Amino acid sequence: MQFFGGSEISPSPPAPTATGNNAHMMYVFNRDGVCLFYREWNRPLHTLNPPQDHKLMFGLLFSLKSLTAKMDPTSAEKGNRGVPQLPGQGCSFHSFRTNTYKLSFLESPSGIKIILVTHPRTGDLRNSLKYIYNLYVEYVVKNPLYAPGTPIRCELFNTTLDQYVRSIA
Amino acid sequence: MAAIYSLYIINKSGGLIFYKDYGSKGRMDTNDSLRVASLWHSMHAISQQLSPTTGCSGIELLEADTFDLHCFQSLTGTKFFVVCEPGTQHMEALLKVIYELYTDYVLKNPFYEMEMPIRCELFDINLTQAIQKDRVALLGR
Numbered sequence: 001m002q003f004f005g006g007s008e009i010s011p012s013p014p015a016p017t018a019t020g021n022n023a024h025m026m027y028v029f030n031r032d033g034v035c036l037f038y039r040e041w042n043r044p045l046h047t048l049n050p051p052q053d054h055k056l057m058f059g060l061l062f063s064l065k066s067l068t069a070k071m072d073p074t075s076a077e078k079g080n081r082g083v084p085q086l087p088g089q090g091c092s093f094h095s096f097r098t099n100t101y102k103l104s105f106l107e108s109p110s111g112i113k114i115i116l117v118t119h120p121r122t123g124d125l126r127n128s129l130k131y132i133y134n135l136y137v138e139y140v141v142k143n144p145l146y147a148p149g150t151p152i153r154c155e156l157f158n159t160t161l162d163q164y165v166r167s168i169a
Numbered sequence: 170m171a172a173i174y175s176l177y178i179i180n181k182s183g184g185l186i187f188y189k190d191y192g193s194k195g196r197m198d199t200n201d202s203l204r205v206a207s208l209w210h211s212m213h214a215i216s217q218q219l220s221p222t223t224g225c226s227g228i229e230l231l232e233a234d235t236f237d238l239h240c241f242q243s244l245t246g247t248k249f250f251v252v253c254e255p256g257t258q259h260m261e262a263l264l265k266v267i268y269e270l271y272t273d274y275v276l277k278n279p280f281y282e283m284e285m286p287i288r289c290e291l292f293d294i295n296l297t298q299a300i301q302k303d304r305v306a307l308l309g310r
Contacts (some may be wrong), residue, residue: 024221043221053219060215068206068233070201071252073174073194093233100225107236117221 024101024117025164028136031087031111032059032151037152041165061105061113068093087111094126104129112136116165128168135160172254173263173300174236177202178271181246181286183210187287191300195252211252213240229261243268265301270295 028037035054047057069075069090087107095104101121106114106129114129114136140146140158146154174195178187186205190196197205213227227264231238237257240250241264247269274292275281282288 040221045221047218047220055213057219060219063208064212064231067205068231068236069213071197071205071238071250072233072235074235091233091235093231096216096228096231098220098228100220100222100226103216103219115220142271169269 012139023168024119026132026165027054027057027113027115027160028152029054029061029113029115031059032149033062034149036112036149036152039158041162057115058113061115064096065092065107066069095124106130106133108133125168128164131164132161135164163167172257174252176249176256176267176296176300177206177209178249179206179210179248180289182284183207186285189293189296205280209240210248213242213248239264241265241268244264247271248310259303263299266299266303267296270299 022041024042025038025040027035029035033055035058038050038054047053069092072091075091088109092107094101094106097103098121099120101117102120103126104116104118104122106126108114112133114132116125116129116132118125135157139154139160140152141148143154146152170215172194173191175188175190175197177185180186183206185203188202188206197249216228217225225241227240229240232255233241235255236252236262238250238252239260241261242248249267251260251264251267253260261265270292271287274295275287275289278289278291281287
C-alpha cells in the first residue's frame with residue numbers, strides 16, 4: 001500500500017502551518033456516507049442537530065466533488081453529470097475557505113473522507129490530513145476489535161489525534 | 170500563471186446571468202454552465218449552514234487539484250466567480266474590479282432588467298480590457 005508512501009506513521013509529523021486558535025472540528029466519513037467519527041474542539045455555533053449536520057456535510061462534499069469533476073478544465077471528457085465518482089477519479093478539491101472557517105478535505109482510495117475545519121488563515125493542510133489518515137490506519141483499522149463501517153470508539157485514536165491537532169493549530 | 174479559464178455571474182436566485190470563457194479549457198456548453206451556476210449557488214448557501222461560528226458569508230475560495238475558484242458575493246446576493254489556474258494571485262482584486270464594471274455598465278443601463286441575462290456591449294468591452302490588463306500586469310512580473 002503505497003498510497004501515502006509508507007505503512008508506518010512517519011516519525012516526525014509535518015511542521016505546523018497554522019497559527020492561532022485550535023481547530024474547530026473534524027469529521028470522518030466512509031464511502032457510504034456513514035459518519036464514523038466526529039470531534040469538536042471549538043464550535044460556538046450549532047445550526048443543526050448532529051445527524052442532520054453530518055448528512056449535510058456529507059452531501060455538501062459529495063456535490064462539491066461532483067462539481068469540481070465537472071468543472072475540471074484539464075479533462076477532455078465531461079459527460080456523466082451526477083454519476084457518483086469513484087474515489088480518486090476525476091479532479092477533486094482539497095480545501096475551501098469562507099470568511100469564518102477553512103475546510104480541508106482528503107479522500108483515500110477506499111472512500112474514507114477526512115475533513116478538518118479550522119480558522120480561515122490556516123495554510124495547506126494536505127500533509128497533516130495524510131498524517132491523520134495514518135493515525136486512523138494505525139489506531140483504528142489495525143484495532144482487531146473495530147468493525148469497519150461502524151462509528152470509531154478508540155481511546156488511543158482520540159488522544160493521539162487531540163495531541164496532534166493541538167500541535168498544528 | 171495568469172490564466173483565467175472562465176467567469177460566471179449569478180443573480181440572487183442562483184440563475185446564471187453572465188458567462189464568459191477564456192480559451193478552450195474553460196469552455197462549457199450552455200446547459201452545463203447553467204447547471205454549474207445553480208449548483209454553486211446552492212453549495213455557497215449550504216457552506217454557511219456548516220460554519221462553526223456566526224457571521225459566515227459563504228465560500229470565497231475553492232482549491233482543487235487542477236483549478237481554483239474565487240467567488241465574490243455583493244451585499245445584494247449577486248455572485249461573481251472566476252475559475253482560474255491554481256495559485257493565481259490577485260483574483261479578489263479582479264473580482265472587485267469586475268463588480269465595479271457591473272455597477273457602471275449594467276446596473277446603470279436603463280434598459281437592463283434586474284436579474285436578467287446581461288447583454289450590454291460596453292460591459293463586455295470593458296471587461297475584456299480589464300482582463301487583458303490583468304494578464305499583462307501579471308505576465309510582466
